[in-house]
Amino acid sequence: MILSIIKVGGNVIDFPEKLEEFLYLFSKFPGKKILVHGGGVMASKFGESMGVMPEMVDGRRITDKDTLDIVTMVYAGLINKQIVAKLQSLKQNALGMTGADGNLIRSVKRPVKTIDYGFVGDIQEINIELVQTLLENNLVPVICAITHDQKGQLLNTNADSIASELATSLSKKYKVNLYFCFNxxxxxxxxxxxxxxxxxxxxxxxxxxxxxxxxxxxxxxxxxxxxxxxxxxxxxxxxxxxxxxxxxxxxxxxxxxxxxxxxxxx
Amino acid sequence: MILSIIKVGGNVIDFPEKLEEFLYLFSKFPGKKILVHGGGVMASKFGESMGVMPEMVDGRRITDKDTLDIVTMVYAGLINKQIVAKLQSLKQNALGMTGADGNLIRSVKRPVKTIDYGFVGDIQEINIELVQTLLENNLVPVICAITHDQKGQLLNTNADSIASELATSLSKKYKVNLYFCFNxxxxxxxxxxxxxxxxxxxxxxxxxxxxxxxxxxxxxxxxxxxxxxxxxxxxxxxxxxxxxxxxxxxxxxxxxxxxxxxxxxx
Structure with a gap:
């Protein structure tokens, strides 16, 4: 069976009209499918309005405790649930998730070498059985860029990596096509x-x-x-x-x- | 089969140590179970730090557009995912949800009579089949106080009402015991x-x-x-x-x- 994993990035999510158009196209996309989304500039915008400035080291974003909280609120809360509600209105039985939900994606906090990236996760394992159960029940997983370490810690995780790891793991059970929507x-x-x-x-x-x-x-x-x-x-x-x-x-x-x-x- | 629906309120959620103790007790609670949680003062606190003040009419909180966004971020994002990650570390296969996810709880925006409560939902229908599917797969639903109208709108919804409506709807399929944890x-x-x-x-x-x-x-x-x-x-x-x-x-x-x-x- 064909499974399509579609990743959409900030360049779509940051613009309500573009997002709406994209979700309409996604709803018309045939067959079993999974949506993976990042966060765009919204997290930085909310963070700044709360006085949390993005911390950068060598041009790389660092996820400290406050940033993790904001990312969790914006990705898993606001963006994920707005996407789910919109897809529901388009008759898609969307179910929003982080990697913590149902232990979907277990990751490990990135080890500190030259840079300490903070609460950033590198993916270890995908819960294939859970995805199968959801797809068999005609649910459409909508997955945001947060995972967990199964020890109680949420971790900020690259959305492209989530899409790729889902695709490779699920290739054992499905013929997987992977779509990256970018700018x-x-x-x-x-x-x-x-x-x-x-x-x-x-x-x-x-x-x-x-x-x-x-x-x-x-x-x-x-x-x-x-x-x-x-x-x-x-x-x-x-x-x-x-x-x-x-x-x-x-x-x-x-x-x-x-x-x-x-x-x-x- | 016995199903326990457990509602926990802000008086626990607002205190990390109390929440941790509660989640440990919840993890030891036997049998099929569902956790329903409210939000406590955290949403107001975050709102204020972002310059969104709670709007009150006749002592009743009004959910305007900005408040809905904050509530969605705090309830469905921060609190729900922290609870899920913690429960996962306690070997509970928790799955965090709003009423929009999997069309779990359809509600209707409260009609304006004397007061316009804004984006507040009154519950119309529970997706019993979805809950059964999740429970049969040994998932533990963790449900926050947000629902949707199936037309794309998220709605702020009383957590006690969610617990009660889940309990009554699921009584058709299970012997349901309902627990309200309060102060x-x-x-x-x-x-x-x-x-x-x-x-x-x-x-x-x-x-x-x-x-x-x-x-x-x-x-x-x-x-x-x-x-x-x-x-x-x-x-x-x-x-x-x-x-x-x-x-x-x-x-x-x-x-x-x-x-x-x-x-x-x-």
Whole structure:
């Protein structure tokens, strides 16, 4: 059975109209599905209004106790529940969750090496049986970027990592397609031209595009993660704009699809 | 099968040590169970730190848009997830929920008569099948005082009402016992003496105690609600202190048990 895991980021969540449009598209997305969401700038905004300033070390955000509380309130409270209520109005039986709920995602507090990231979790284990139970009961899990260590501590966790780990773990039970909705139309030949999408990337093409410097900087870890997911059993990974999600579902050219094998083998 | 629905209020939630003790007792509570929690003063405290002052009309709190956002953050985010993480560490497979999640509790925005309460919900329907599915899978629902109207709107909802409505609806499928943990040891003969607990109240005793003015003011709606629940099929209702919850579970004298029939009939 096909399972689609769709991750949506801050560039959609921060804008009520974009979020509404996205949730409508998500509701029309066929088959079993899971939504994973981050938080966007809302957490920083609320934090600042409460006098909690984001702490940065070497350009990296640190999750101290106050920041964890705010992130928990904004991600698991405000954003997650507004998404769930909206999806319910669209006849989707959405169930909002953190990784603590039903022990969905157990993580470990990131060990301190050069930087102490604070209450940040690295994922250890996904509760596959719970996801199966929910999906079998036609529930649509809506998962925010908080996990726990099963010892009582909540942990701030990267939403992209949650989506990837869910996808790879659930590949044992489903044919999993992973969709990353972000702020560009896909991998672009020319960064300034949103039409210049590379429709399909496999490992040969990836090697070539890196050599030609078409793919560089921030896009490399994204694609490395995508290939890592494919190697762990995920069927395909898509990256593109949220508004093109349904085109992607219908297999139409709309963003960049990442596949493990050469496509000329098909 | 026996199902215990346990409601805990702000007088426990506001104090980390009390909450920790309560959650330990809850984890030891035998059988199928559901936890319902309110929010305490934390929501007002956070609201004030963000410049949102509680709006009161005739001594009643009004839930405007900003207050709803704060309540959603604090109840569904911070408190609910801290409780879930703690219960997970106590080997309870807790799953935190609002009434929007899985369409658990559908409510309707309270109609405006003399007072416009704002985004406050009156409960219409409980999703019994969902609760059964969760309990059958050994999950422990942890439900906060937020519901939805199934049209996309979250609504602030009284936690006592959520506990009572869950209890009456689930009485169709389970033998339901309802526990209200509050700040007194039970119904007291002498308000100043915490030892003077009335151990058992049925309708005859209730009529008598009201006549003698032992039960008055704030206790009357509490007991009226309890009897209403009993008339709708709930097995028994208990009110008492959180720290006596396990004594209550063991049938030991610890608070006030409210039963429909004369106890001398048993």
């Amino acid at each position: 560009k139309s896909g991998v672009l030949i020319d960064e300034k031209n949103e039409q210049s999408i590379v429709p399909l990337i496999n490992e040969d093409i990836y090697t070539e595009l890196k050599k030609e410097n078409v793919i560089h900087s921030g896009m490399i870890p994204k694609l490395d993660n995508a290939f890592a997911a494919l190697h762990k059993g995920v069927n395909h990974v898509w990256i593109g704009k949220a508004e093109n999600l349904l085109l992607a579902a219908k297999g139409k050219l709309s963003g960049t699809t990442i596949e493990k094998h050469r496509y000329d083998l098909y | 007194k040891s039970g119904v007291l003969i002498d308000e100043k003496n915490e030892q003077s607990i009335v151990p058992l109240i049925n309708e005859d005793i209730y009529t008598e105690l009201k006549k003698e003015n032992v039960i008055h003011s704030g206790m009357i709606p509490k007991l009226d609600n309890a009897f209403a629940a009993l008339h709708k099929g709930v097995n028994h209702v208990w009110i008492g202190k959180a720290e006596n919850l396990l004594l209550a579970a063991k049938g030991k004298l610890s608070g006030t048990t409210i039963e429909k029939h004369r106890y001398d009939l048993y």
